[in-house]
Amino acid sequence: MKPSNKPLHRRGPxxxxxxxxxxxxxxxxxxxxxxxxxxxxWSGSSGSVLAASSEDASVRAKxxxxxxxLRDKLLQELQEKNPGVALTHLQQAVDERPSLAQHCVDLAxxxxxxxxxxxxxxxxxxxSRPVCDTAFATGVSxxx
Numbered sequence: 256m257k258p259s260n261k262p263l264h265r266r267g268p269x270x271x272x273x274x275x276x277x278x279x280x281x282x283x284x285x286x287x288x289x290x291x292x293x294x295x296x297w298s299g300s301s302g303s304v305l306a307a308s309s310e311d312a313s314v315r316a317k318x319x320x321x322x323x324x325l326r327d328k329l330l331q332e333l334q335e336k337n338p339g340v341a342l343t344h345l346q347q348a349v350d351e352r353p354s355l356a357q358h359c360v361d362l363a364x365x366x367x368x369x370x371x372x373x374x375x376x377x378x379x380x381x382x383s384r385p386v387c388d389t390a391f392a393t394g395v396s397x398x399x
Contacts, residue, residue, distance in 0.1 A: 322358035330369050338370040338382035346386045359387035367394020
């Protein structure tokens with residue numbers, strides 16, 4: 256008997272397909288499983304979980320706390336006009352809505368820090384007045 260020149264293991268197309276599937280299939284399974292888990296409604300309520308979270312976010316964005324709205328308005332006035340105008344409007348807002356008094360110190364400090372940012376410490380300090388128990392001056396001094 257003569258030894259054959261044929262190799263014992265041939266590497267044909269079936270072997271290449273098998274190797275490709277062995278590498279690609281786990282990736283496909285992980286990705287499809289991840290996507291399936293994100294689409295499952297785990298909360299038990301009707302509707303999509305992703306849609307529900309986006310609806311909640313839009314509701315929260317529409318209903319902001321009064322002190323946050325006031326802070327944004329005052330910071331805009333501070334930039335467009337000067338810190339004195341913003342402090343006057345802060346005092347008027349607290350006088351009109353006593354519920355804002357508990358936030359007055361935080362608002363005045365935020366105005367003080369912003370005044371230092373926009374006007375520098377010396378000019379910002381020149382606008383200081385006894386609104387909310389000198390909290391504006393405290394904000395200026397801490398930001399300097």
